[in-house]
Amino acid sequence: MVFRECSCSFNAHASKKQQMSLPESRTEKGDQNEQTPFFKKKKKKNSDPAKSFSEKKRDSCSLESGQILILLTGRHRGKRVVFIKQMRQSGLLLITGPYSLNGVPLRRVHQKTTITTTTSLPLSTEDFQVPPFVDDSYFCTKKKPKATLESVLEDVGDKEKDEVSEERKSLQRKVDEAVLDSIKRIPYMGDYLSQKFSLSKGQMPHKMNF
């Protein structure tokens, strides 16, 4: 399905044809108006040879650490959460409830499935740093080993429950500590984050300021 109006315009850049002239006939810049064609330099896009492709792809989002987002999809839809940082590799946003307020753990979320509010917590980077091992691979689901006939016949009944590891819990507490600290300093912020967002009668999203 091709949607015309909502997608970006692909014909934005008219291709500039490079007019090459013979070295002999090239004159000084001042003599442009004469016979030799104007030598146009090809416009280079942001080519930074130092950056690899995977690094270049992800533009940093304009969100500030501590900004409140509203989740629109998933099991936590409607909940107001705190933005922490953007993941380097995938571009997803790292958010936390905090867990004790609304049950949202440290989680990755796509920016397109959130509403950014102008409300934000003052989370300065001096007293609040997420440990560096918290990156995309930390959140990726671990692949289960393929079930062979023997393994299926062996484990009869006792299925492993997906329990949250103690490491995750301690990381959650650590991150939430600093976040909860700044929440307590703002009146009603705790109540605000523990309540869900929903539209009511007469509320039009296109007219709302978030």
Added chain:
Amino acid sequence: MGRLYAKGIFTGYTRGLRNQHEKTALIKLEGVNNKEDTAFYLGKRVAYVYKAKVKTRCTAPGAAADRTRVIWGKICRSHGNSGSVRAKFAKNLPPKAMGHRVRVMLYPSSI
């Protein structure tokens, strides 16, 4: 849970006076009365939710089989000057949905 979608009504298919083209549906959004206001909704996903007799499996994790079914679509462009909007669905909307509720989600969000 709370409503996280804007309300819309499926008013009909794109049509001339005597021929209709069922591949594109026209949606009247609540509270949207001019073309400028529709800009917010362009690209947003739309859902026509209905119930059937036979229970089908739910996509929600751990949810029981449900009678509720959905046809998903997207708002592709505005339609006219008075705030209507065109939407294309994965399967064309059934004509019995005319005059009925269509849910316009707030994602993919650009705010």
